[in-house]
Structure formats: structure tokens, C-alpha cells
Amino acid sequence: MKETIYIFSSGELMRKDNSLVFASEQGEKKHIPVENVKEIMVFGEINLNKKLLEFLSQKEIILSVFNYYGFYMGSFYPRTHNNSGFMILKQAEHYLNSEKRLILARKFVEGAIKNELTVMKYYNRRGRELSEHIARLEIRLLELNDCSDIPRLMQKEADAKKYYYDSFNIIIDSEDFEFRKRTKRPPKDKLNALISFSNSLIYSITLREIYSTHLDPRIGFLHETNFRRFSLNLDISEIFKPIIGDRTIFQVVNKGILKDSDFDKLGERTYLNDRGKMRFLEVFEQKLNETIKPKTKETSEL
Incomplete structure (x- = not known):
């Protein structure tokens, strides 16, 4: 491999x-x-x-x-070898058709919330009291069917993400990694530094996998297609952040794999130093290489 x-x-x-x-x-x-x-x-x-x-x-x-x-x-990226004019036309057609775009965008948000629920239920079974957070997230999941446009759908996604992030302080054992508020530019504490680094990796890996298909990463459905960036990888990454990125974060923190010395601070910015990045990536790679069985009546765990 x-x-x-x-x-x-x-x-x-x-x-x-x-x-x-x-x-x-x-x-x-x-x-x-x-x-x-x-x-x-x-x-x-x-x-x-x-x-x-x-x-x-x-x-x-x-x-x-x-x-x-x-x-x-x-x-x-190497010279594109999977060019497909037909596929690009179909992607554009679905983006320009508001009904088709909404169906696809809803599926991305649905997949993200379902995987957030999977992570929360996993830790709930292991003694973390997350029943209230799970119930709130399940309500947000049901409300997706009532979204008639992309802005409303993204608001529901943001609401769900807030409840999900609120569960981090129950899942994470260390007070040094307390979740207060999501800060991105720049990440202002160690937990936000981990979330940003993890998300950045997943965006890159998702883009790599899109490259191996006939899809065009410039045409997304949930995130707006514009002149500045790829958007399809942002859509797809939402599904994998909880089960790959966040579970890596929980493992490196709860098992004490990362220490204070693995982080540096410059002004308001907190970030992983090279040693911290390497320790994180070792666990992250293990998650990428795991085989996850589809959920059935007989299998209900990650």
C-alpha cells in the first residue's frame, strides 16, 4: 500500500x-x-x-x-489524467439547479452530524454522560429536512457543531485542553490548535482523493463555489472530521501523547511545534488506516 x-x-x-x-x-x-x-x-x-x-x-x-x-x-498536482467533460457538466448542472444542489448539500451535513453522533455515542457508552448533547444533536439532524435553502442548512450545521463542541469538555480528561470557544485565525489555545491542524490535514487528504476521481474539486455544493479556493473537498471533509480528526485529538490528549512542550505560542497564536505535529500524525495515520465496518444491527461501534 x-x-x-x-x-x-x-x-x-x-x-x-x-x-x-x-x-x-x-x-x-x-x-x-x-x-x-x-x-x-x-x-x-x-x-x-x-x-x-x-x-x-x-x-x-x-x-x-x-x-x-x-x-x-x-x-x-500531476497533470490531470481523469479529465471528464461529462462529469464537469453534470457537477455544474447540479450546482446551478437549486433543488439538486440542496439535496447534495443536505447529505453532506447529514453525514457530518451522523458521524458526530457516532463519536458522542461511542464515548457515552464508555461512561461519559452525553445523553443531553446526543438528544440535541438528533433534533438538529431531523430539522435538516425542513431546510429550504443553503443558508438555513448551514445555520443548522453551525447549531449542531456548537452542541458537538460542547461535548468536548466531557470527552476530554485534561483541564489543559478545555474547550471555551472555536477560534481559527489564529487558534488561541491548544485545543483549537489541534482542531485547526487536524482539519487542515483532512482538507488536503480529501483533495488528494478527489483528484483520483473524475470529479472537479472546484465545484462544491454546501460551500459556495468561488474564485478563491476548492470547495468540494470542504464539503466532503465535514463527514470525516469527527471520526478521523476529532477521535485523533481525543486519543492524543486523553492518553497523554501530547505534552505542553509540544506546543508553542506566538502572540495570540498557539500552534503545534514539529515534535507535536509528528506525534499527532503518528496517531492520525493509524486512524486513516483503520477499517471501519458499516453500522448494522450487529455492529454499533466504530
Whole structure:
């Protein structure tokens, strides 16, 4: 199975014969067999050249770049090999048709709330008293059917997210990671730093998976399609944030995998340092590689 390579050091990423080599600033060289790589995520400061990009394109390897604070900045994508004019026309048709767009957008929100409920019920069975939060979220889920437009649907999603975030202080054992308020630009405490970093990873991974299909990531349905960014990956990511990102957060906090020393602060901004990112990614990768059985009468757990 192909893997994702994470680069935290500064140096140069280059092509060497029919392989990749990363040379750190300290002079250490690491060979990366391209046959096993599906994506390279760069968190450090690296140099590269056109020869490398041509090779990545040839091998269909995606190169994603994150800034110093761990926020996703963008990706180099190999030449699109799954072009489908028919699919793009169908996507645009569904976006421009308000009824069809609403149906799809509702499904994204429904999937997100159902997975939030799955996470809350998982911890409720393990002694965390979340019955009231679950009941409120189930009401929000039912109310989605009454939404007649996208703005109202997004408001219901925001209401559901508030109840879901309120459950974090019951799920999380550590007072050092108390949830007070969702802050994004910048994240102002350690828990918000984890949420932002996790979401950034999921946006990037979802975009990578869209690339392997005939879908166009520029045409979303819940999030507005505009000139500034991809939107379909934002739609789909909402479904996976709870069961991959948030469960990773709960695990690294409740099991004491992350310490105070794994975070840095600059002004109002709190962020994971490189050591913290690596510890988080180790658990995050485990979640990505888990097999989750579809819920049936016989199986009711993640």
C-alpha cells in the first residue's frame, strides 16, 4: 500500500536517477522509493526544481505544502489524467439547479452530524454522560429536512457543531485542553490548535482523493463555489472530521501523547511545534488506516 511521506526538516528534495532524495541542511541524505509514495506533505523549508516536479507528475505523486503553523497552503498536482467533460457538466448542472444542489448539500451535513453522533455515542457508552448533547444533536439532524435553502442548512450545521463542541469538555480528561470557544485565525489555545491542524490535514487528504476521481474539486455544493479556493473537498471533509480528526485529538490528549512542550505560542497564536505535529500524525495515520465496518444491527461501534 502506498504511503504519505512527511518532511519536517529543511533541505532540498530532488530527483536522483529513478528515485527521490531528500538532503537535509545537515548533509544527511534519505532515499525515497517512488513506488511506495502517493503524496509528500512538506512542513519544513525545502528547495526543489522543475526536474523534480516533472518526475512527480510522471509518477503521479502529489506534493502538498503547509506553512510554519501547520496550515495547508496548496498542492502541486500531476497533470490531470481523469479529465471528464461529462462529469464537469453534470457537477455544474447540479450546482446551478437549486433543488439538486440542496439535496447534495443536505447529505453532506447529514453525514457530518451522523458521524458526530457516532463519536458522542461511542464515548457515552464508555461512561461519559452525553445523553443531553446526543438528544440535541438528533433534533438538529431531523430539522435538516425542513431546510429550504443553503443558508438555513448551514445555520443548522453551525447549531449542531456548537452542541458537538460542547461535548468536548466531557470527552476530554485534561483541564489543559478545555474547550471555551472555536477560534481559527489564529487558534488561541491548544485545543483549537489541534482542531485547526487536524482539519487542515483532512482538507488536503480529501483533495488528494478527489483528484483520483473524475470529479472537479472546484465545484462544491454546501460551500459556495468561488474564485478563491476548492470547495468540494470542504464539503466532503465535514463527514470525516469527527471520526478521523476529532477521535485523533481525543486519543492524543486523553492518553497523554501530547505534552505542553509540544506546543508553542506566538502572540495570540498557539500552534503545534514539529515534535507535536509528528506525534499527532503518528496517531492520525493509524486512524486513516483503520477499517471501519458499516453500522448494522450487529455492529454499533466504530
